[in-house]
Amino acid sequence: MSVARRIPVLMYHRVGATHNDWERRYCVPPSLFAGHMQKLAARGMCACSLDDFFAWLAGDKELPEGSFLLTFDDGFLGVCEHAAPVLREMNWPATVFLVSQLIGKEDEWCRSHNPSGASYPLMAKEQIEAMRGMGFTFHSHTRLHPDLTTLSDAQLADELAGSRQDLQALLDEPIPYLAYPYGRYDERVLKAAQAAGYQAAFSVQPGFNRRDVHPYRIRRLDVFGTDTPAMLARKVFFGSNDGSWRQTLNYYGERVKSRLGLRTEGTNQ
Ligand SMILES: [Zn+2]
16 A cells, blocks of 8 residues: 555535525535545545544554545535535545534624625534534534634634533533634634644645644645536645646646756645
């Protein structure tokens, strides 16, 4: 078995029907989600569990080449309705980052971003319980999904430590991992996440994760609702949010140039 030297982490948000261009970016229709997973499986890829990912990161475990981690931000009900059945069929685990004070409610923070002002339901405790039985794991996406960089120190501590407490009480297990809302963080937020007891945090910085990745800056690839299965496969291959053919052409163009001695620095690591 060849072993993984770098592991991509995929980030999805909602899975369901889309009604405008903004939603088409942040929401993947159910049939397309199934197509994404089938494409990755056809490429010999396999989703690993969050525990395996961190054991690999710590150097305690090897994982096969083609391993990737699947994450869903926000905890939309559509993930339970549409993505969970696909993943159960494939026996692939995934992680959901929950907004702990909005469990069983709606994505209030999106109303000001979605041009139609629509909001969508988030999972309630029953759905979370059912998904845990299917191998899903749940971690923190703060209490109310604020941009953490804009908060006072006291608010920041409440959003970070408070969300851990909420979820520990709900799930009766430790909550060591965080995904920064909007991927927004700075040095102060990173230190606060550490102080609140998180052991690692996921950003939205694209790229692969190697074992030397900073544990509070784990990289993720953003999957859009407009990504065809072939585009997703290219994103995963290149470790980039750009799944276009242009990316592929640039990559091979750079390789040719470097072989000809026209350019020596590496590309796209
Ligand atoms: Zn989010």
